[in-house]
Amino acid sequence: MARFDTTGLDTTSLDTTALDTVWTLDKVLHPMRAASFFAEHWERQPCKVSRHDARYYAPLLSVRDLDSLITTTANPSLGRVRMVRSENGRMANKAVPHTTDGIPNMYALYRSYCDEGYTITVDRLDLSWKPVAGVCRSLEDELQHPVAANAYYTPRGAQGFLPHYDTHDVFILQIEGAKMWRLYDYPAGLPLHHETSTLRPEDLAPPRETICLGPGELLYIPRGHVHEAFTSSEPSLHLTIGVHVFRWADLISETIAAVAGDDPRWREALPVRDVAEKPAGMQSRLRELLLALAAKADPQPGLERLSRRLSANGFPLPDGHFCVLDRIDDVTEDTVVWKRDGMTCKVVALPDRVTIHFAGNIIAGPPAIEPALAFVAARHRFTPSDLPDCLEPSDKLVLTRRLIREGLLTFKPVVD
Ligand SMILES: O=C(O)CCC(=O)C(=O)O
Numbered sequence: 001m002a003r004f005d006t007t008g009l010d011t012t013s014l015d016t017t018a019l020d021t022v023w024t025l026d027k028v029l030h031p032m033r034a035a036s037f038f039a040e041h042w043e044r045q046p047c048k049v050s051r052h053d054a055r056y057y058a059p060l061l062s063v064r065d066l067d068s069l070i071t072t073t074a075n076p077s078l079g080r081v082r083m084v085r086s087e088n089g090r091m092a093n094k095a096v097p098h099t100t101d102g103i104p105n106m107y108a109l110y111r112s113y114c115d116e117g118y119t120i121t122v123d124r125l126d127l128s129w130k131p132v133a134g135v136c137r138s139l140e141d142e143l144q145h146p147v148a149a150n151a152y153y154t155p156r157g158a159q160g161f162l163p164h165y166d167t168h169d170v171f172i173l174q175i176e177g178a179k180m181w182r183l184y185d186y187p188a189g190l191p192l193h194h195e196t197s198t199l200r201p202e203d204l205a206p207p208r209e210t211i212c213l214g215p216g217e218l219l220y221i222p223r224g225h226v227h228e229a230f231t232s233s234e235p236s237l238h239l240t241i242g243v244h245v246f247r248w249a250d251l252i253s254e255t256i257a258a259v260a261g262d263d264p265r266w267r268e269a270l271p272v273r274d275v276a277e278k279p280a281g282m283q284s285r286l287r288e289l290l291l292a293l294a295a296k297a298d299p300q301p302g303l304e305r306l307s308r309r310l311s312a313n314g315f316p317l318p319d320g321h322f323c324v325l326d327r328i329d330d331v332t333e334d335t336v337v338w339k340r341d342g343m344t345c346k347v348v349a350l351p352d353r354v355t356i357h358f359a360g361n362i363i364a365g366p367p368a369i370e371p372a373l374a375f376v377a378a379r380h381r382f383t384p385s386d387l388p389d390c391l392e393p394s395d396k397l398v399l400t401r402r403l404i405r406e407g408l409l410t411f412k413p414v415v416d
């Protein structure tokens, strides 16, 4: 599933025992296939997936979850809950009042939602809400691009945002209710991360199409495509899963960062005094360095750095792991162990050690255990005795217990 792999090993982290519970892109897009999505729509054209299963995305989030999400998990100090309303071409943001203990004032949210038509947005559910974190992790592993998710809850007859384009590709999952989406023809190209934009109505031609999204349906909008959304007779809760793609420019700058580590010429200071007088001299040096880079043109070190950026930002999803830690000694060579939800991993073989990376953690061991780590990366579920024989039987148990202690694996302790 990983798009690149430095070791030549199969580091696919999910085997078939896990697939029915994992939100692969095929499952998110069903019945559309991910392969045809990439061939026809990705980065190019919006598309809607119609579905007559209103509860298809219900396992991810529901209106019933919103108050607990807002009060307990959406860290208020990070400003992750917002209120926004648009009317007559003007957009109003309203600060969410907080109690003296720093919790969002729910009464104020009820009022703004019911009486004033404000949309409530909760950002970065991939950091705080386990089912959404699970789908984002799984997509991140499959696509090898960073993935994050926000929720939008809009009352009847209201609009949150003015027409805008996003700088990331979005999968809009209609969770409950319905929303109308206007899509515009507007030449924003493929914007970079910082090029966000809200458009003035006078900059826009009439919408190209209006799409009604019902519960259980999906709309994909590529980055740079202008859109706006509004409700009519029903309220709406949708989840936007954003793919914050790594671009060629990112690969090239990571490649330069990798090369600069190896070649001292890249680490020399720019000329101090002569910059203005001697741009020609700089030009020849710049050309020399870029030609040296082009002669090598090896994508692997840059891809490796991007891959590490992805996994470095992860963290384990809350699943009561301390209960498991307290019973680690119960694990025997026949105990079934498996990856914790949302854990995907990658094995990197270096000359003096082998490492396994997962959700913000890196474990290193001697090169000889590479087949064992590759086995762990490739399987969802196994017993210590299944591990390859590069390890002694007692070491199979030691490695398995270590990977539980480090937070990658779990098991079901026997209740006394
Ligand atoms: O619901 C809205 O008003 C807009 C949401 C949006 O633009 C998005 O999810 O990308």
Ligand SMILES: [Fe+2]
Pocket (backbone or CB within 6 Å): 164, 165, 166, 227
């Ligand atoms: Fe948007």
